[in-house]
Amino acid sequence: MEALPRETIVDVLEDRLRTDILDGRHPAGSYLPPERQLADGYGVTRTTLKHAFGRLVQAGLLETRHGVGTRVRDYARLGGADLLPMLVRHDAKWVHEIFEVRRGVGALIAERAASRATRKQCAQLHVLLEAVREADGADAVQLADVEVHRALARATGNRVYLLLTNTLFNAYLPVRSLLKGPFTDPSAAYERLAPVVAAVTAQDARQAHAAADAYLRATERIMLEGLA
DSSP: OOOOOOOOHHHHHHHHHHHHHHTTSSOTTOBOOOHHHHHHHHTOOHHHHHHHHHHHHHHTSEEEETTTEEEEOOHHHHOOGGGHHHHHHHOTTHHHHHHHHHHHHHHHHHHHHHHHOOHHHHHHHHHHHHHHHHOOSHHHHHHHHHHHHHHHHHHTTOHHHHHHHHHHHHHTGGGGGGOOGGGSSHHHHHHHHHHHHHHHHTTOHHHHHHHHHHHHHHHHHHHHHHHO
């Protein structure tokens, strides 16, 4: 068994600062109080504060200028999709917005894949689809399902679609354990996804779009029930 990670004071402070920023206690564009004042307020050392700052700078929530101070970045204007996992951890309502994008992007990917997939890619899709039915346990089924969607994105011939697919999956990783509803029954998961693969390999773009939209709506409904 793998030991569980221990939460350090830096972890706690990072989480507290992140929450204060995302809740608006430190508004976008504002400068944080001087380090000494802030450290005293949180009851930590300045070294601990600097470590937490470093993580939040890397996450895209803060920017530090030597001799000027540390300012809260306007993540809604300047941030990228890499912030989504952190935002989902802070507020699960983001999942609803992610699912809306998932529907639109996923259906478009299936449509493009139907027009562009090679014979080799079609054959691989069937292999990956079969892996969904043969997977053991909800977690394994879910991961097998992800690989089918990655293969669909690759079949479009557009690498940006693959990156978008990865981004959307990574976005709800923080709550993935609550989203296993559609994957508890391998056969049912297979049956839901099979029409998408069938339409893509038949090179029927319109049907692929419709099948993917139906699949995404059905799985979204089940996953949101799990969150509720």
